[in-house]
Amino acid sequence: MRRHRRHRVHGTVYSCADCNATLAIKSDGLGPMFGGGDYQPNWFMVKNRVWQHGQREGKCRFLCAECLERRIGRKLSADDFRRSAKVNFDEGKSTKLRRRMRGLKPAKRLVNTTFTP
Numbered sequence: 001m002r003r004h005r006r007h008r009v010h011g012t013v014y015s016c017a018d019c020n021a022t023l024a025i026k027s028d029g030l031g032p033m034f035g036g037g038d039y040q041p042n043w044f045m046v047k048n049r050v051w052q053h054g055q056r057e058g059k060c061r062f063l064c065a066e067c068l069e070r071r072i073g074r075k076l077s078a079d080d081f082r083r084s085a086k087v088n089f090d091e092g093k094s095t096k097l098r099r100r101m102r103g104l105k106p107a108k109r110l111v112n113t114t115f116t117p
Contacts, residue, residue, distance in 0.1 A: 014043075017060035018067035041094045044101075045085035045113055046076070065097055078104040086110040 014024045024043040042064055046054075054063060054071040069075050077100065081088050084107040093101070 014062050016064040016067050017062055018070075019064060021064045021067075023062055023064060041092050042097060043087055043090075044093075044097060045082045045087055046080050047082055050076070050080045065100060076100040078102060083107040084109065084111050085113055087113045 012026045013022055014026070015022055021042065044065065046068070050068075050072065054068045057071050063071070065076055081101055081104050083105060088101065088104065089106050089110065
């Protein structure tokens with residue numbers, strides 16, 4: 001019989017409103033977590049017009065790429081993502097998200113994304 005290890009998360013988990021997939025984990029510094037840093041392989045920012053289009057089905061704070069695509073009725077492309085959002089150029093993005101961002105060029109000045117939970 002094989003046992004599965006459970007990892008204890010020390011921090012805040014941000015999940016997709018539709019499918020509950022983990023988008024990011026913000027560490028609270030109380031314990032080990034994925035190498036000691038924040039985990040955000042599916043964290044991204046799109047342009048306001050794309051986000052507003054995705055909010056027509058119901059307002060929410062966080063969506064994964066697949067659920068946003070389902071809501072807007074098409075696949076995301078590099079033109080949909082914010083060039084100035086530093087989070088879009090962080091290392092460790094999921095393969096699906098990297099494919100959708102392919103060709104996205106960073107702005108000359110990148111801005112850190114902040115929000116209140």
